[in-house]
Amino acid sequence: xxxxxxxxxxxxxxxxxxxxxxxxxxxxxxxxxxxxxxxxxxxxxxxxxxxxxxxxxxxxxxxxxxxxxxxxxxxxxxxxxxxxxxxxxxxxxxxxxxxxxxxxxxxxxxxxxxxxxxxxxxxxxxxxxxxxxxxxxxxxxxxxxxxxxxxxxxxxxxxxxxxxxxxxxxxxxxxxxxxxxxxxxxxxxxxxxxxxxxxxxxxxxxxxxxxxxxxxxxxxxxxxxxxxxxxxxxxxxxxxxxxxxxxxxxxxxxxxxxxxxxxxxxxxxxxxxxxxxxxxxxxxxxxxxxxxxxxxxxxxxxxxxxxxxxxxxx
Amino acid sequence: xxxxxxxxxxxxxxxxxxxxxxxxxxxxxxxxxxxxxxxxxxxxxxxxxxxxxxxxxxxxxxxxxxxxxxxxxxxxxxxxxxxxxxxxxxxxxxxxxxxxxxxxxxxxxxxxxxxxxxxxxxxxxxxxxxxxxxxxxxxxxxxxxxxxxxxxxxxxxxxxxxxxxxxxxxxxxxxxxxxxxxxxxxxxxxxxxxxxxxxxxxxxxxxxxxxxxxxxxxxxxxxxxxxxxxxxxxxxxxxxxxxxxxxxxxxxxxxxxxxxxxxxxxxxxxxxxxxxxxxxxxxxxxxxxxxxxxxxxxxxxxxxxxxxxxxxxxxxxxxxxxxxxxxxxxxxxxx
Numbered sequence: 001x002x003x004x005x006x007x008x009x010x011x012x013x014x015x016x017x018x019x020x021x022x023x024x025x026x027x028x029x030x031x032x033x034x035x036x037x038x039x040x041x042x043x044x045x046x047x048x049x050x051x052x053x054x055x056x057x058x059x060x061x062x063x064x065x066x067x068x069x070x071x072x073x074x075x076x077x078x079x080x081x082x083x084x085x086x087x088x089x090x091x092x093x094x095x096x097x098x099x100x101x102x103x104x105x106x107x108x109x110x111x112x113x114x115x116x117x118x119x120x121x122x123x124x125x126x127x128x129x130x131x132x133x134x135x136x137x138x139x140x141x142x143x144x145x146x147x148x149x150x151x152x153x154x155x156x157x158x159x160x161x162x163x164x165x166x167x168x169x170x171x172x173x174x175x176x177x178x179x180x181x182x183x184x185x186x187x188x189x190x191x192x193x194x195x196x197x198x199x200x201x202x203x204x205x206x207x208x209x210x211x212x213x214x215x216x217x218x219x220x221x222x223x224x225x226x227x228x229x230x231x232x233x234x235x236x237x238x239x240x241x242x243x244x245x246x247x248x249x250x251x252x253x254x255x256x257x258x259x260x261x262x263x264x265x266x267x268x269x270x271x272x273x274x275x276x277x278x279x280x281x282x283x284x285x286x287x288x289x290x291x292x293x294x295x296x297x298x299x300x301x302x303x304x305x306x307x308x309x310x311x312x313x314x
Numbered sequence: 315x316x317x318x319x320x321x322x323x324x325x326x327x328x329x330x331x332x333x334x335x336x337x338x339x340x341x342x343x344x345x346x347x348x349x350x351x352x353x354x355x356x357x358x359x360x361x362x363x364x365x366x367x368x369x370x371x372x373x374x375x376x377x378x379x380x381x382x383x384x385x386x387x388x389x390x391x392x393x394x395x396x397x398x399x400x401x402x403x404x405x406x407x408x409x410x411x412x413x414x415x416x417x418x419x420x421x422x423x424x425x426x427x428x429x430x431x432x433x434x435x436x437x438x439x440x441x442x443x444x445x446x447x448x449x450x451x452x453x454x455x456x457x458x459x460x461x462x463x464x465x466x467x468x469x470x471x472x473x474x475x476x477x478x479x480x481x482x483x484x485x486x487x488x489x490x491x492x493x494x495x496x497x498x499x500x501x502x503x504x505x506x507x508x509x510x511x512x513x514x515x516x517x518x519x520x521x522x523x524x525x526x527x528x529x530x531x532x533x534x535x536x537x538x539x540x541x542x543x544x545x546x547x548x549x550x551x552x553x554x555x556x557x558x559x560x561x562x563x564x565x566x567x568x569x570x571x572x573x574x575x576x577x578x579x580x581x582x583x584x585x586x587x588x589x590x591x592x593x594x595x596x597x598x599x600x601x602x603x604x605x606x607x608x609x610x611x612x613x614x615x616x617x618x619x620x621x622x623x624x625x626x627x628x629x630x631x632x633x634x635x636x637x638x639x640x641x642x643x644x645x646x647x648x649x
Contacts, residue, residue, distance in 0.1 A: 152332045155628045159590055160621055163609055167344050245458045249591060252460060253606070272464060272595070276479060280468055287461035295456035 036307035043303020050296040053289075057110030064104075072104045074262050083274070086281055093281035095267075096274040102282060105267045106289045112263035113290070116178045117244040117297075121236050123182025128189025129232065133220050135190070136197025147194065153187040162246065163255035174263070177256055181243045189235050196228035230308030237301035241294040248290050264290050319637055326629045333625045334387070338380050341614050370396070383615075387622060397613035405604065406619055411493060412482055413593070413600030417585050419516055420523035428528040429574070432535025436543065436570075437562065447532055454529025463522040463595040470518060480597040482515050483508075492599060519596040523589065531581075535574055542570035572643050579635035583627035 027035070038044050056063075063071040070091060081099035086092050092102040135146040161184055169176045200206060201224065209219050244264075250256035251265025252272075259266050267286045275283060367373055371382065386393045391401035398405045435444040454462075471479045478484065483492045487507065490496035501508040542548065543566050551565045552558075586601065593602030601620060608616040 148328055148332060151329045152336055155329065155333055155625050156337070156621060157584070157586070157590075157624060157628075160605065160624065163606075164340070164344065164617070167612075168340075241456070248458050249460050253594060255609075268461075275464065275468060276472055278472055280473075283461070283464050283468065287458060287465070290461065291453075291457045294458075295452060298452060298456055 033304075033307045037303050040303035040306055042299045043307075046296040046299030046303070050293065050300065053110065053293055053296070054114060057107050057114060060104070060107040060111065063107065070101075070103070071107060072101045074100065074105060074108050074260060077101070083279060085279075092285045093279075095271070095282050096277070096279055097270060102267070102285055105262050106264065106286055109262040109264045109267045109286070110289060110293075112174050112257060112261070113244050113247055113265070114293070116174055116181060116247045116257075116263065117240040119175075119178035120181035120185060120243045121239045123179060124185035124189055124239060125232065125236050127182070128186035129193050129225070131186065132190035132193025133197055133225065136194035137201050137216075137220055137224070139198070139201075143194070146190075150187040150190050150194075153184065154191070158184040158246065159249070162250050163253070166250070166255050172256055172258065174257065174261070177247060177250075181246065185239050185243060189232060189239070192231045192235050193228055196231060197224055200224045200227050230305075233308065234301050234305045237297060237304060241297040241301070244290060244294055244297075248287075315640070318640060322633055322636055326633055330626065330629055333629075334384060334622060335380070337618055337621050337625070338383060339376070341618060342376060344612070344614075383618065392619045393615040395608075395613050395616040395619075397608060397611040397616060402615050402619035405616060406601070406623060408493070409599065409601050409604045412598060413586070413589055413602065415482075415512075416516060416519055416523070416592070416598060416600060417589055420520040421527065421582070421585060423520060424524040424527035424531065425578070427524070428531035429535050431528070432532040433539050433567065433570075435532070435536045436539035439540065444536075447536065451529040451533045454525050455533070457526075459522065459526050459591045460595055462525060463519070463592055466518050466522055467595065477518055478515050480515075480595075482512065482599055484511050484515075487511055519592045519598055522592050522595075523585070527581075527585070531574075531577070534577055535570070538573050539566065539570040542566040545569070572639065575642065576635040576639045579631050579638060583624065583631045586624050586627065 037047075060071065061073070064073055069089075077094075077098050077100045079099050081090065081094045081101075083096040083099075084090055084094045090101045090103070092106070094101055095105075131146060131150070135143040135150075158181075162180060165180045165184070166172050166177070169180060197220075206219060206223060209223050214223070247256055247263060248265035248268065251258070251263055252268045254269055257263040257266040259269060264286050268283060271279075271282045271286075371379060374382075383393060392403040392406070393401070395402050395405050431447050435441075435447040438444055467479065470477045483497070485491060488497050488500040488504075488511075490500065545566075548561060548566050551561045556565075589598075589600060590602035590605060592598065593600050594606055597603060605617070605620050607613075608620065
């Protein structure tokens, strides 16, 4: 009855003619965002691809049970297989030291890389939103103090701090790495939340809520935060991509996750040493996995940005 | 204007002090602390250990150590690197030229390509060229820098071995490492061979940094230009009958360049950390490599020195960006 495909970015509802009835369907913000996202040229496909990557990686133990010849658990390897190129037996070759199957390591390692990317940004969002909301809503000297602290964290490159922080936390586990990345990623989110709140708190609906005696906490979380959710979601998404790359680099250098625990980064650890020998598969495929995942997430972030803010010019 | 600059400088002072305190006290949290760095020198007697600790002033209270470090950052030699056996300032200034050579080369190449590409893409929106630029920038933005570096290395130094695998100069050619006295003498005698040698080493790392920079900056230029084209004053300029050339170059581009210029100022010190990744891959003897060497030896005065220099650079360039923006855009008031 409703022709939903006609709905573009600007319309707030669709008018459908069914006989003599004229029905007006109002779309909620969530429905509209979903529609705009799905109409984005690349975001839909990126989301589907990312879903596929997530399912394939997290299903690794199942694939291992179904195809024991192709997918090996990280503790199953044979030194005799070390340094082999791609073949039917090892689809993407093996590493040069232990004979791990690269394809299997990519699947098993993807679970950790994705976990670190998403987990760290959840931590970052929790800290960043409360920090930025407090600074933006209360303003004045509290804002000045909180934002100076944010400046400090934004000023020191995370790339340099991560290896140091990893030393503070001792033996690196995925949880610790996610925590460290989270503790270093929140300032950008808090900046975004703060600047939205600075303008939102002056709006009339906020004033009305205050006049009605709505408690401050409720104003912040129920009245203002939903209006600032767009930029937060975008920053959250792009932050995941950032932290997946950061994990790969830090672990590759040996400061993050280390074998025999496998992430995409630690799969690459040691690969540079044999590069000159021409073992291209070891370095190429785990890196491709990172690049493909990050590409998908960036497309999704872009799609979300457009979907959440219809005014934007592309 | 002067008041605005003064206020901005005053604002950055507490930031810098907070950073220095965070770095210094954070460094003490690393397990074992600075004393750990001496632990690997086995065969050291307890008495000798105590005397070393005393000699380095590590037995003094932390806040005294912090103040002493601050003092040496302001007036002195930035303390002493116990890994390099020289003052931190000397070590950093010795490594700085290599990083600067790489950064400046890469950044110039990147901007020469990124700015025109972004402008053209915006002018011909949705054209084949625009989509190509967009595709490339997504790709470049998504690839991990270190992986891109390794792939280029694989392609142009291993499979098609036309470029060197790493380093900054061929030591066998000059007989001495980069920027040592002997090297400088050799370079002045054979400037052309020296430059060719340097260029062949710089191509891969500079390309790596440039690709990543182009990906981000062409996108920034494009969206800034798109923003400008859709402004009312551009429509007015067209309506007045001005030629398209004048409209684009004088009305749209000038305004579109405002945020781009400040973005460049903010990016410059960040390139330093970009160089950290690339230098680690290509064993480029600059600040990035120095950082990882210091990290492995846990040479904490050196680590503190490198981190503070990069923090100071970032604060300084942010300040410059703000001032430059206020200066070139008359709509910004300094109040």
